Amino acid sequence: MSGRLLIFSCFFVSMSMAQSPVQHRFYAENNGKSSVGFSSGINMTTADFSNKFIKNLLMDKELDRGVLSREIDRLDESKNRIGIDYEIALKGSWNIKSTAHNIIFSVSDGAHFHGSFPMEAVDLMFSGNKKFAGDTVDVSGLNVTGIRFQQMGAGWAYQPGLNTSIYGLVSIVNGEQLIQADVNRAKLYTSTLGDTLHLNVVGGYKQSDTGNVGFARGNGLGLGLNFGLQAPFQAIGSTQWMLSMDVFNLGFIQWNKKTIQFDIDTVVTWTGVEIPDLDHIDEQFADNQLADSLLEGVNSAFKKTRLNQWLPGSAVFDIMQKKDHGFVLGLGTVVRWKADFNPFGYVKAGYAFSEHIGLQSQIGYGGYVHLQVGLDASLRWESMHFNIYLRNIEAMAVFGNYAGGSAGLTFKYLFQ
Numbered sequence: 001m002s003g004r005l006l007i008f009s010c011f012f013v014s015m016s017m018a019q020s021p022v023q024h025r026f027y028a029e030n031n032g033k034s035s036v037g038f039s040s041g042i043n044m045t046t047a048d049f050s051n052k053f054i055k056n057l058l059m060d061k062e063l064d065r066g067v068l069s070r071e072i073d074r075l076d077e078s079k080n081r082i083g084i085d086y087e088i089a090l091k092g093s094w095n096i097k098s099t100a101h102n103i104i105f106s107v108s109d110g111a112h113f114h115g116s117f118p119m120e121a122v123d124l125m126f127s128g129n130k131k132f133a134g135d136t137v138d139v140s141g142l143n144v145t146g147i148r149f150q151q152m153g154a155g156w157a158y159q160p161g162l163n164t165s166i167y168g169l170v171s172i173v174n175g176e177q178l179i180q181a182d183v184n185r186a187k188l189y190t191s192t193l194g195d196t197l198h199l200n201v202v203g204g205y206k207q208s209d210t211g212n213v214g215f216a217r218g219n220g221l222g223l224g225l226n227f228g229l230q231a232p233f234q235a236i237g238s239t240q241w242m243l244s245m246d247v248f249n250l251g252f253i254q255w256n257k258k259t260i261q262f263d264i265d266t267v268v269t270w271t272g273v274e275i276p277d278l279d280h281i282d283e284q285f286a287d288n289q290l291a292d293s294l295l296e297g298v299n300s301a302f303k304k305t306r307l308n309q310w311l312p313g314s315a316v317f318d319i320m321q322k323k324d325h326g327f328v329l330g331l332g333t334v335v336r337w338k339a340d341f342n343p344f345g346y347v348k349a350g351y352a353f354s355e356h357i358g359l360q361s362q363i364g365y366g367g368y369v370h371l372q373v374g375l376d377a378s379l380r381w382e383s384m385h386f387n388i389y390l391r392n393i394e395a396m397a398v399f400g401n402y403a404g405g406s407a408g409l410t411f412k413y414l415f416q
Contacts, residue, residue: 027167036092041408047369048080075119083368084113102157112312115144134192142183168227175220175253178208209258224251240322249313262301312339324355385412
């Protein structure tokens with residue numbers, strides 16, 4: 001096989017990583033050395049919207065009605081999901097007197113967002129209710145959750161042998177911001193003439209202190225735990241394999257007593273404003289004439305209170321062949337909680353050009369999307385380790401049918 005064909009084949013088979021957590025396996029393979037480095041990543045994935053629509057919505061001055069119409073036609077009636085994760089972290093380890101033990105630390109900033117948008121809710125948000133005159137719009141199931149937090153942690157890592165390690169990291173979590181809205185049931189009727197609205201809604205809303213906004217502001221406090229292990233084993237013709245298991249962000253935040261919370265269970269009817277006499281128009285807009293029953297319902301359920309919430313975390317199980325040269329295979333799965341995330345399973349294929357350079361691949365199904373593809377490249381020397389990934393390449397290639405875009409970088413320097 002020629003060099004060009006080999007590189008093309010490896011590139012093709014490696015365009016397949018997507019939806020692994022933005023957290024990275026940093027504390028393995030230190031081999032009795034101290035280290036320092038950083039990791040960063042952002043994942044945005046959805047099977048229900050398209051990059052073309054998202055670009056039009058965020059970057060263009062005016063929403064193209066043709067793009068919107070095509071987007072709505074392809075949506076599911078009850079549930080269209082999107083998920084976004086971000087993290088940037090400084091990490092390191094200090095080897096204790098050239099032994100197998102390391103003290104480890106991490107400082108990070110992270111965020112998570114997920115939402116579910118029924119088709120009629122999307123149509124109502126972008127088109128208004130004029131087209132629904134004489135009809136009822138059902139937007140039940142609309143929900144969004146957004147959280148940003150920082151972590152400062154320390155722990156222990158043990159590496160008794162080459163390619164074998166176990167670690168645990170406990171972090172203090174600062175809750176910076178929370179927004180959560182859940183519409184369990186909501187039906188909006190618009191009269192034929194548009195002069196009467198009738199809303200039946202059951203739902204809730206939570207938000208961290210609106211008067212304390214900004215990077216690393218303290219609106220909540222909690223604990224988080226990361227732990228994992230990596231170990232080699234022999235199987236299938238004495239081939240060496242690597243088993244890795246990691247749990248990220250197993251923990252909680254208690255949001256402080258200024259957290260806004262209210263629940264709504266009400267029926268609202270608004271019949272507009274009648275103005276029989278223009279000479280007395282001001283009287284029609286007096287406070288006692290425009291009592292808003294929805295606002296009254298919200299105010300009656302409104303309170304500020306402490307709120308306990310689990311962090312959006314993940315567990316990863318992974319098996320991969322270990323070779324210095326040649327094709328490698330593997331498989332794995334990702335499970336997440338508090339993220340509205342389906343279990344994500346994948347198979348791997350890649351190529352090790354040498355002990356220093358390799359490409360790995362994942363062809364996966366699940367999570368927030370269906371089938372996804374991506375690319376992951378690793379560069380390893382005695383003192384430096386790099387890992388770079390691009391994911392959701394299917395959304396970049398088929399711009400009008402898929403949405404997503406994920407990228408990340410990890411760097412580690414090992415002291416000699």
